[in-house]
Amino acid sequence: MPAFCDVALPVPLDQNFTYAIDGVVPVVGARVLVPFSGQRLMGVVIRLHDDPLPEGVQTKPVQQVLDSTAILTDELMRLAAWIAQYYVAPLGEVLRGMLPLAAEVKRNFVYRIAEPGRKVLYQGAEKGSSRRSRLSPEDQNREYAVLNYLEDGTTAKASALRAATQANKALLDGMVKKKWLIREAVAEERDARRLERVAVLAPETRLPKLNANQTTLLAELAAVGGRMKVADIRSLGIPDSTLGTLVKRGLVTIEEVPEDFFRSSTHPVGKKHAHEHPLNESQLEALSSIVISINQKGFRPHLLFGITGSGKTAVYFAAMQRVLDQGHASLLLVPEIGLTPAMSGQMYAAFGDAVALLHSQLTPDERAEQWHRIRRGEARIVVGTRSAVFAPIVDLGLIIVDEEHDSSYKQEETPRYHGRDVAVMRAKFLEIPVVLGSATPSLESWSNAEKGRYSLIEMRQRVANRPIPAVELVDMRTEFQQTGQENLFSRQLLLETQATLDRGEQAIILLNRRGYSFVVMCRSCGDKIQCENCAISMTFHKHLNNDTSIAEPGERLQCHYCGFRRNVPKTCPTCQSEHLYYLGAGSQQGEERLQELFPNARIGRMDRDTVRGRMDMERLLARLHAGEINLLVGTQMIAKGHDIHGVTLVGVVGADFALGLPDFRAAERTFQLLTQVSGRAGRGDLPGKVLVQTYHPDHYAIQFAANHDYPGFVAKELQYRRWMHYPPFAVLANIIIQSPKLEEATAWSATLGKWFERTRLDKIRVLGPAAAPISRIKRIYRFHFVLKAEQRNTLSRTLRAMLAYADTHEIPRRSLIVDVDAVHLM
Numbered sequence: 001m002p003a004f005c006d007v008a009l010p011v012p013l014d015q016n017f018t019y020a021i022d023g024v025v026p027v028v029g030a031r032v033l034v035p036f037s038g039q040r041l042m043g044v045v046i047r048l049h050d051d052p053l054p055e056g057v058q059t060k061p062v063q064q065v066l067d068s069t070a071i072l073t074d075e076l077m078r079l080a081a082w083i084a085q086y087y088v089a090p091l092g093e094v095l096r097g098m099l100p101l102a103a104e105v106k107r108n109f110v111y112r113i114a115e116p117g118r119k120v121l122y123q124g125a126e127k128g129s130s131r132r133s134r135l136s137p138e139d140q141n142r143e144y145a146v147l148n149y150l151e152d153g154t155t156a157k158a159s160a161l162r163a164a165t166q167a168n169k170a171l172l173d174g175m176v177k178k179k180w181l182i183r184e185a186v187a188e189e190r191d192a193r194r195l196e197r198v199a200v201l202a203p204e205t206r207l208p209k210l211n212a213n214q215t216t217l218l219a220e221l222a223a224v225g226g227r228m229k230v231a232d233i234r235s236l237g238i239p240d241s242t243l244g245t246l247v248k249r250g251l252v253t254i255e256e257v258p259e260d261f262f263r264s265s266t267h268p269v270g271k272k273h274a275h276e277h278p279l280n281e282s283q284l285e286a287l288s289s290i291v292i293s294i295n296q297k298g299f300r301p302h303l304l305f306g307i308t309g310s311g312k313t314a315v316y317f318a319a320m321q322r323v324l325d326q327g328h329a330s331l332l333l334v335p336e337i338g339l340t341p342a343m344s345g346q347m348y349a350a351f352g353d354a355v356a357l358l359h360s361q362l363t364p365d366e367r368a369e370q371w372h373r374i375r376r377g378e379a380r381i382v383v384g385t386r387s388a389v390f391a392p393i394v395d396l397g398l399i400i401v402d403e404e405h406d407s408s409y410k411q412e413e414t415p416r417y418h419g420r421d422v423a424v425m426r427a428k429f430l431e432i433p434v435v436l437g438s439a440t441p442s443l444e445s446w447s448n449a450e451k452g453r454y455s456l457i458e459m460r461q462r463v464a465n466r467p468i469p470a471v472e473l474v475d476m477r478t479e480f481q482q483t484g485q486e487n488l489f490s491r492q493l494l495l496e497t498q499a500t501l502d503r504g505e506q507a508i509i510l511l512n513r514r515g516y517s518f519v520v521m522c523r524s525c526g527d528k529i530q531c532e533n534c535a536i537s538m539t540f541h542k543h544l545n546n547d548t549s550i551a552e553p554g555e556r557l558q559c560h561y562c563g564f565r566r567n568v569p570k571t572c573p574t575c576q577s578e579h580l581y582y583l584g585a586g587s588q589q590g591e592e593r594l595q596e597l598f599p600n601a602r603i604g605r606m607d608r609d610t611v612r613g614r615m616d617m618e619r620l621l622a623r624l625h626a627g628e629i630n631l632l633v634g635t636q637m638i639a640k641g642h643d644i645h646g647v648t649l650v651g652v653v654g655a656d657f658a659l660g661l662p663d664f665r666a667a668e669r670t671f672q673l674l675t676q677v678s679g680r681a682g683r684g685d686l687p688g689k690v691l692v693q694t695y696h697p698d699h700y701a702i703q704f705a706a707n708h709d710y711p712g713f714v715a716k717e718l719q720y721r722r723w724m725h726y727p728p729f730a731v732l733a734n735i736i737i738q739s740p741k742l743e744e745a746t747a748w749s750a751t752l753g754k755w756f757e758r759t760r761l762d763k764i765r766v767l768g769p770a771a772a773p774i775s776r777i778k779r780i781y782r783f784h785f786v787l788k789a790e791q792r793n794t795l796s797r798t799l800r801a802m803l804a805y806a807d808t809h810e811i812p813r814r815s816l817i818v819d820v821d822a823v824h825l826m
């Protein structure tokens, strides 16, 4: 029997921890509960061994082994190790991200009586409840009941105490404060399935004296065969305390049993589904390239570059069907917003019960349930957002990443992996084909295709010979000269919108900022109202009375980074002047203006204020499909994948400002956004038109987007990236140094800056230290370095050396964020 095991724990430290094996020997890959600095943490066993411990080192024993077999397959363990290495992330944190099973080890609190509590109990028993207290006599009695209940030294959960004594959480917390009770954290393992509490009648010997409620409950239980759901007992109108007393007296026991598996079987049925059309020629061609790879087996990455509306979804479905026919499973990754009810509806329609959906709005229990279904091999078609790339799919035969350019594939917390890149790596380990699809591929993927690492599949036509929409630029500088006014909407956009509505068609208008005004500036002192916690202008959100949106917040200033809100001040917080000036129109203002301009239009808004959950999105899309909304205004959310056939006009208002952001991907993002939003026009029987209002009509990103010239854009952009040594011609990492104390953040930045200088790294460029573009978020000061290297291993080595140096100079690991292949440099 090995004496020790090394465990990867979800803590920001780049090492595993050794524990003594005490009793059950865990297998490698099993989850265990171990003590870690006063807490109980769940970790994964990485290695079993008998290595002698270093002098003076003591290990604590493993407290509980949670799995009898490895929870992750070798394949996923290997993937985890790769992620930890590639993204310079602690293995334990990687594993935590891969296992959505926190719900199974619920942290719970139990209460135990403490000495002072015992004293009170005994004294109280002598003197009656005459002691002075601010509590009501009822609450005092409840306190006594709690002390009484715990007198024998056992522990009890809050729920049990409440059932027995009616003491609520606040009362218990008060007792903890008075040191009458001790509160302890315990982790307990649960079944992944949702559990239901059932009251079970104990085999009876002798009935003690009972009150009316107690008699009723026992009679009810006996009448239904001795078992009843606790929830049903409540609905009989019998107080919880009655059950509690019976449990305490041993007449009834409580069991937790898995709830009946439930899944709603009604799925939204919309218009004709993609899989119902016979594939056209270019779809068939694309499919056949993928099918060849499927048949040949082996790792084969494809880049499916198909313009907007070329029918990529139908190709994915057909490929997955092929894999399913061969008895294998497929994984389809979609962007955060891509898992619309329409998409899942199509999935269920095509694949029925073989489908498992994994998205961010599942509860932990639901997520665990899906995870187990997938692991048991019941779900052969797995569709999900970013973290679904870790789904424990049995016999995976194909991975597809839809809208592979989408930035929601990048995780912006540790481990900072990119779902698309992990998908490619997983396919490589499994030796299976992977398809990355997009109308605007990332430059990384495109250059991989150019280098021949990915095979390129093109779909250059829209389905049913629909034309791609004509894009016209509206020069807002000329508009200003001619009208003498700074208008949000150009005359042409207004005319064309009116004409579109008059023809009974639909229009959508992009205003890529949410809220009413995104800057509030004082005309007297020039200050902008900033968030108290972040170096960010606050956004004004107006309260609209006539608003029919789904989730309308009240009037306020809001920080979009930390959520901080404040009332709208009457005067400037800096100089008290009354001349506050609201600049920059967001989607909310766009909606209000359009309502004034087109009083008869049926306007809808799509942004993060009106779309909080999947259901909001579903309702909005349903109203669009039904034509109930004929004018939609919104942020970039409106640009993503929607297939609304009545839309013939797309207006772009202010997509320019992104070009000015200090981020080397600004042009790429602008091009993608313009192309994607343009792609929403003309997807039905009528051709579409796009009007792009801009102050930079000559900028190449805008020019190429207007000409639907993706290859032209990438050629130019790649040239710039090559000159500037940016990805894909260099590998890049962003290092953020953060601290709530400015002095600390600057000192640490200087320390690391000197180290970078001294070590004179070969073939690696270091930019910084500099204040991060957003220099403070949530009261944390932020500085950064950008590292660019020619070789990936030079970069990794440097990052690790830097972390080691930081460690010896007492820069805490959690104050350093290492973001390999950073997507946002803000």
Ligand SMILES: Nc1ncnc2c1ncn2[C@@H]1O[C@H](COP(=O)(O)OP(=O)(O)OP(=O)(O)O)[C@@H](O)[C@H]1O
Binding pocket: 272, 273, 274, 277, 278, 279, 280, 283, 306, 307, 308, 309, 310, 311, 312, 313, 314, 438, 439, 463, 464, 640, 641, 642, 643, 679
């Ligand atoms: N062979 C076909 N004939 C006619 N219509 C088709 C065909 N294949 C797909 N469609 C329809 O074409 C529309 C666009 O398809 P899809 O949404 O897959 O486009 P896409 O390539 O993903 O575009 P985007 O990149 O803009 O999301 C859908 O309404 C779909 O039902």
Ligand SMILES: [Zn+2]
Binding pocket: 531, 532, 533, 534, 536, 559, 560, 561, 562, 563, 564, 778
């Ligand atoms: Zn803030």
